[in-house]
Amino acid sequence: MCGIVGYIGKREAAPILVEGLRRLEYRGYDSAGIACARNDKLSIYKSKGKVRDLERSLPERLKGSTGIAHTRWATHGEPSDRNAHPHTDGSERFAVVHNGIVENAAQLRAKLEASGVTFRSETDSEVLAHLIATVSADTLEDRVRGALRHVTGTYGLAVLDAERPEIIVVARNGSPVVLGIGEREMFVASDPSALVRHTQSVVHLDDGEIAVIRADGFETSTLDGGATAKTPSTIPWTDQSFDKEGYSHFMRKEIAEQPESIRRTLSGRLETRFQTTHIGGLEMAARELLEIRRVKILGCGSAYIAGCVGAHLIEQMARVPANAEPASEFRYRNPVIEQDTLYIAVSQSGETFDTLAAVREVKRKGGRVLGIVNAVGSMIARECGRGIYLHAGPEIAVVSTKTFTSTAVAFALLAIHLGRIRDMSTAHGARLLKALEALPAQVEEILAMEPHIARIACELAPHDNAYFVGRASGYPIAMEGALKLKEISYLHAEAYPASELKHGPLALISPTTPTVVIMPRDDLFPKNVSTLEEIRARSGPIYAITHRGEPLPVPVNGMIEVPKSEPELDPLLMNIPLQLLAYHVALAKDRNIDQPRNLAKSVTVE
Numbered sequence: 001m002c003g004i005v006g007y008i009g010k011r012e013a014a015p016i017l018v019e020g021l022r023r024l025e026y027r028g029y030d031s032a033g034i035a036c037a038r039n040d041k042l043s044i045y046k047s048k049g050k051v052r053d054l055e056r057s058l059p060e061r062l063k064g065s066t067g068i069a070h071t072r073w074a075t076h077g078e079p080s081d082r083n084a085h086p087h088t089d090g091s092e093r094f095a096v097v098h099n100g101i102v103e104n105a106a107q108l109r110a111k112l113e114a115s116g117v118t119f120r121s122e123t124d125s126e127v128l129a130h131l132i133a134t135v136s137a138d139t140l141e142d143r144v145r146g147a148l149r150h151v152t153g154t155y156g157l158a159v160l161d162a163e164r165p166e167i168i169v170v171a172r173n174g175s176p177v178v179l180g181i182g183e184r185e186m187f188v189a190s191d192p193s194a195l196v197r198h199t200q201s202v203v204h205l206d207d208g209e210i211a212v213i214r215a216d217g218f219e220t221s222t223l224d225g226g227a228t229a230k231t232p233s234t235i236p237w238t239d240q241s242f243d244k245e246g247y248s249h250f251m252r253k254e255i256a257e258q259p260e261s262i263r264r265t266l267s268g269r270l271e272t273r274f275q276t277t278h279i280g281g282l283e284m285a286a287r288e289l290l291e292i293r294r295v296k297i298l299g300c301g302s303a304y305i306a307g308c309v310g311a312h313l314i315e316q317m318a319r320v321p322a323n324a325e326p327a328s329e330f331r332y333r334n335p336v337i338e339q340d341t342l343y344i345a346v347s348q349s350g351e352t353f354d355t356l357a358a359v360r361e362v363k364r365k366g367g368r369v370l371g372i373v374n375a376v377g378s379m380i381a382r383e384c385g386r387g388i389y390l391h392a393g394p395e396i397a398v399v400s401t402k403t404f405t406s407t408a409v410a411f412a413l414l415a416i417h418l419g420r421i422r423d424m425s426t427a428h429g430a431r432l433l434k435a436l437e438a439l440p441a442q443v444e445e446i447l448a449m450e451p452h453i454a455r456i457a458c459e460l461a462p463h464d465n466a467y468f469v470g471r472a473s474g475y476p477i478a479m480e481g482a483l484k485l486k487e488i489s490y491l492h493a494e495a496y497p498a499s500e501l502k503h504g505p506l507a508l509i510s511p512t513t514p515t516v517v518i519m520p521r522d523d524l525f526p527k528n529v530s531t532l533e534e535i536r537a538r539s540g541p542i543y544a545i546t547h548r549g550e551p552l553p554v555p556v557n558g559m560i561e562v563p564k565s566e567p568e569l570d571p572l573l574m575n576i577p578l579q580l581l582a583y584h585v586a587l588a589k590d591r592n593i594d595q596p597r598n599l600a601k602s603v604t605v606e
Helices: 013-023 051-057 105-114 126-134 140-148 250-256 258-266 286-290 302-318 327-333 353-364 379-384 402-421 426-447 450-460 474-489 498-503 525-537 570-588
Strands: 003-008 031-038 041-048 066-072 094-099 155-161 168-173 178-181 186-189 201-204 209-214 217-222 294-299 322-326 341-347 368-373 387-389 465-470 492-497 515-518 542-547 558-562
Touching: 003 013, 003 094, 003 155, 003 168, 003 209, 013 031, 013 051, 013 066, 013 186, 031 051, 031 094, 031 155, 041 051, 066 094, 066 155, 094 126, 105 126, 126 140, 126 155, 140 155, 140 168, 140 209, 168 186, 186 209, 250 258, 250 570, 258 402, 258 426, 286 402, 294 302, 294 327, 294 353, 302 322, 302 341, 302 402, 302 474, 302 570, 322 327, 327 353, 341 353, 341 379, 353 368, 353 379, 368 379, 368 402, 379 387, 387 402, 402 426, 402 570, 426 558, 426 570, 450 542, 450 558, 450 570, 465 474, 465 498, 474 492, 474 515, 474 570, 492 498, 498 525, 515 525, 515 570, 525 542, 542 570, 558 570
Parallel strands: 294 322, 294 341, 341 368, 368 387, 465 492, 465 515, 515 542, 542 558
Antiparallel strands: 003 066, 003 186, 031 041, 031 066, 094 155, 155 168, 168 209, 178 186, 178 201, 209 217
């Protein structure tokens, strides 16, 4: 969601901070701001709108070699100049940029106002600046530590003191903070993508940690003051990974990258000697895996839908009961944590707050949990301690494409692993491994169909509503197709199990409501043909995603034919045209495809 950037060193801070903010634009935001310290004064500029709007307000040369900057996604108070970060205390000595939510902000605000403090914004974050100013301490670190003892909620924050421009103090609780280590200069960010142009050596703060950074290094400690030891890690991405490389949008680039991202997810994990898969990060022996009687998958948004795909794969291949549940609802129902259940947390960023909270609930109650994440070193990956990294590469567009596909592939790897430990035959394993190896080339075939898919998108774009239906493993793909369409085109779209049409949703079908039907040529194909008949009888336009073969027995308005894989993996391929379909509908509607309204890439608040 919100983005933080900080710099301290010998160079002018402002150009580095603005560049870092541009790298964080993909996360979603509504305003931006910057603060630089020089000569015992803070120079602060902030603006509603995009980073380019902030740039226009900056002087030609903004002096200062220490600074912090922020992109805000509104939680408290409307998007506006005054609600943008950084926020300061009344004397404008202390500046704060903050990601997260101060849950007791109203109570703290009332106490501060009673003591004579005047607030200039509607935000919860401004409370932090005033709290820091009221704490009596000799160092900025102790001021921040004292202020945070009064705070309930989540935070990733960076604090600047006009009178101490040689340091920046940062802290984390539930919202990511990363330190970048340079040559006699240091960086701060909420996401490593803001740092890769300058350094690939980073340190991830853990919850409850505070860091003091100087140009020549850093020290970390707990909120109580105990020193902590941190080992730098290396960002596995290059600066080039964050460029569009000739594509009009990051989303289109990331759709095109899927053959390669699938290859990376599979790399080194196919064990043809025993017709199984090798998952090094699983860290669970065969005996422990045999004890698993149920799998529960937790995620939010596309990660939850990928979990639904994963549940089907695990039940089909390993014959272990499995289901997916939104992580955002899981912990609020006081879940029963079973010792023979394997809990799997799915998150592209590895920082999704609701999913992280669910992981902690499982661990608190003694459950076994592993993570499927893309971001190496992220909080969910570290909290789980074991799992599967996707290695899909950076995903900049707010909507998930290549990480969704790679997550489904990762679930297939896990399902085969579990199946071969149980009763999956070597022949069955060999068939699935061969199908996995073929996926990248088959995705390339589908990408070559883009002109045809774009023409269908132009037919869908004028409509106000669309429905997506599928059966069994096709239903999660329908869910993901509907989600993609609504996320980036703002066209209202809903998904239903095809078998549920006649139990209510059929009332919505009309000549102006197109339906996209996911219908692989499998055992359920005749059932899906019946679904086509039901829709056609109500004069509903039909667009079918199916396999190459004989003409469909029911006339349709448009059809996309994908290569045939094995039945278990067919849904992975049928998802690709739906991504392109959503992209081209949004393109026809002239939407902001990479940064759709009201959405953020990494949701680190409740």
